[in-house]
Amino acid sequence: MWEPDQSEILDRLRLIEQMMTEGRRTTQRWGWMFLLWGIGPLVAMWWEYAWPDTALAWPTVTLACILVNGALMRVQRRSGEARTPTMSAVGAVWASAGVAVLMLALAATWSRALDLRALYIMFLAVAAVAHTACALMLRWAAQFFAALVWWAAAWAAFILPAPQLRLLAAAALLAGNVAFGVWLTYREWHARE
């Protein structure tokens, strides 16, 4: 029969609380993903601009990003992981955003109903919605600011002349994904140190 003293009971309760808190603390890194999906599209845009006669830019870069994404996620899983409801929800948001962008791009390409302005607005809005949803779930101000960048770009896409839409998208990628990814990577590295 266990007959503990008060300090032993308190130690047990502290262990429970400590482990519950520890369990909720994620050690995973996600900054790389924003960097990948910020730099990747920028590379595709530059390729398309430099060699406008080829149609390979977006399919090649998108495929490369998907493969790199998958490989890095496998590496991350090998370091040990736990899945929480929040992580599952955030993952679902980004997976859905990716699928939406891919489906819209494929539909626009095959149908040749390529209204460029509408396409840019859709892509910018999908990114804005994904960032907003995650910011709300995580209650994270930094991601909310990234979402604002994408919303501002989506708004601007209605107004700017067509030749400037590519620059607008590049600016949104730089500010909304790359800058956010750099900041997040630094924060994650700092937390580990």
Added chain:
Amino acid sequence: MPANETGTLPEIDPVVHGPLRLAVLSLLIGVDSADFKWLRDKTGSTDGNLGANLARLEEARYIAVTKKFIGRKPTSLYRLTPAGRKALAAYVAALRRLLGEAL
């Protein structure tokens, strides 16, 4: 030592009571599932010790194990069962009664 209304001490579940098993149950309550390596890193345990304690929890049906492949690597994912959740809650309640706190 404080006792309950019938004058007896609250029963302590021996399966939950082990410190490493208690730590595992407390970790799993905040997540959907976790793999062996994550549990080992969080508890600071050795492979053998953790494995033995996980087997005990599985035998008591407080945790459930799903085996799957990530790439070519077999992985076991552990999650807390409703019985495990209930057992942990009962253990915490028993500790609090032992401390003399009001329910």
